[in-house]
Amino acid sequence: LNISRGNAHSNLKELQNWGLAKIEHVPGDRKDYFVGLKDTWEMFHLIVKERQRREIDPMKRILEECIEKTDGLKSEEAVAFNDQLKGVNGFIDSGCKALEGLLSAQKSNMFKWIMKKLTK
Secondary structure, three states: OOOOHHHHHHHHHHHHHOOOEEEEOOOOOOOOEEEEOOOHHHHHHHHHHHHHHHHHHHHHHHHHHHHHHHOOOOOHHHHHHHHHHHHHHHHHHHHHHHHHHHHHOOHHHHHHHHHHHHOO
8 A cells, every 4th residue: 555554553443433444363472453345335324314413413512502692682683693503503414414314225226226326
């Protein structure tokens, strides 16, 4: 790969943290062997869930705090800002619900649905 051992180690650890790679031991060998997921659908599922946990969930908490703090304010700017925050929060909620629906669908059914939509 032409990368340093440290770089390889860091990236392999991150792949393990995301659940995208695991260590596999070979009897009689002291080395660690890494195996990546083979199923693309499972990889997609894990990546979406992890990104939601790391990025979307914290952003939603902050948005909800801001909405709560600006809810009682009376100025025109504050009301407009609060409405804008609620709009963004609603958009994120809709996106999360759409992702949940996508992730809960059966793999074979989802691919059929996507192909149907793409070929219209």
